[in-house]
Amino acid sequence: MSFELLMSAFLDLLTPSVFLYMSIGIILGTAIGALPGLSATMGVALVTPITFWLDKVDGFAMLMGLWNSAVFAGGITAILINTPGTPASITQAWDGYPMYKRGEGGLALGINVIFSFVGGMISILLLILLAQPIADFTIKFGPAEYALVALFGMTMMIAVSNGKVVKGLMLGFLGLGLSTVGLDPVTGLKRFTFGNMGLQSGIAFIPVMIGLLGLGEVFYQMYDYNKKRAAEELEARKINQSLGRVIPTGKEMKKWMPRNIIVGLAATVIGAIPAAGGDISAIICWGNSKRFSKDGENYGHGSAEGLSVSSTANNGVIGGAMCTMLTLGIPGDAVTAVLLGSLMMYGMTPGHTMFTEQLDFTAQIMVLMVLANILFLIIGLATAKISAKLLNMSQPTVWAAVGVLCIVGSYCISNSYMDVIIMFIMGILGFFLKIYDFPSGPLVLGLLLGGMIEKNVRTALIISQGDWGYFVQRPISLVLLILIGASFLFPVVQGILKKKKAPAAE
């Protein structure tokens, strides 16, 4: 991607509306990330329907602002009340909260903003540098490769589902099954529509996401609500301990920066692996940094360096996840799954066409990510101390508001009452999935990628005149098949090794 193209995209984006919507996104994202129970994924899923009514650049400016800021804002609750706003912020709580307790809360919040910015910028830079070559490589992809890349994305999601392989598989196939509702991509036959016109175009992805991650989450949080624990958290939020300075000194920045550049690079690579999100990145980067750092023994006990590493690792996955999504059409994490759905609803096809027919818009997305990082750095630093006040919103207020937004948001995507019904059913399903400890990721990916898998498998078989050997005769698809097999074997081998280690430890 040339410098001229990026500059031209930058100049196109210098409009008041872009900055207005991006600022709204950043404020919303900060609030969403800072409130326990609300995640970046839920925020993006709820706001996406609104963006369909805006110009696509303004809409994406809002989404990029929200996403980038929600990821960093998850660290605010981790630092101030020892409750990670998102799973990816868990390691930030380990170091940030002890810092806050010893009167360095302001510095912890400052480190969170600055190093989230560092991680975000490194990953976006890599995205800009690597996306085009990867996209160029995908020219060699045919239907067999696209089908297997999508399948690989799904199997990775199942492989990282923490020992819930059967449950992950079951939901992956359920999602794949739901993706077959509507017109058959080859023959045009109506499948599972039961005479309902609203189902002919298939089950829309965004209402499913809103139901699973929005309404389902509200139902579960209500079920799991503990009055005593909530009262204790509320008390913790009311304590206004001295926060102290926000900005680290030049000497401190110089000391932490080299380590964080390496972490930023590693987090981008982790983010590019389908299904490996911010939580995995934060734990891997924080753990390894602890091993190799001179300050390692202080990690987990209020180490500023440890907090900086966690913050960089957290936002560093964003560029990697976007790279996989834009070049291969495979979401790197749950948020990019929603963004992928949004791109498709805007009529775009993620993959190589994003770097040929839609190159201008792709460049604008990348510049929007840079702008979102710069804006959240400014807003985040300016409001670091005020952000603590955001936490004083009670959970029932959030539930009531999210419930309404789920209904309105799911209707707005295509003015369809059927979408609201689907959202409601998925909300109930999402509640039971959480109760029975099912990972909802494979269901989402199955639904999102099901159409791509079916269409490409069938096209490949038409090309090969029904010869299934076509999938192993092509080198890239053979490599992908091996990777799929390995991703399935990984949790099995891991389980066996764990079982072997357990008696040895006893």
Add this chain to the structure above:
Amino acid sequence: MIKKGDTIPGIFSVLFGVLILAYIKTNEKMVVMSADTYGGIGPGFFPFVCAVALVICGVLLVLRGIKQNGNVDYFQLTPERKENLKSVVMLAALVFIMLLAWKVSKMFFLCLPIYVFAVNKLLKRSWLFTILFTVGMTLFIYLLFRVGFHIRFRP
């Protein structure tokens, strides 16, 4: 019944898979595999694969549930959670009634404030908060979606 661990989701999975298989079996156009179709597989192939996989995963979960022998209890119903569960059921019922009322009356902006009001009372919010929240939320939705985006909430 509720302490059967993975048995219950397993049974649902099997039932869902069997229903899909029954649909494929009774619909003659849902061809699974045939030399006459493009590429040897028909519109029923993918649903068939998913249905079979759902049945297999369901059976595995049922077996795991039996093996768990009541030791795994996903619904740990403490007295507080029992109360919470009632609220969840009530909220789901409120959403259902709201959707039904919207469909029948076709007046979204009449149903919405009633729903918001009822939810806030369900969540035991004070009268003042409930009224302020209901008015604020309805106005926000009306101004943003109806006035701003010109969305006509027609079911």
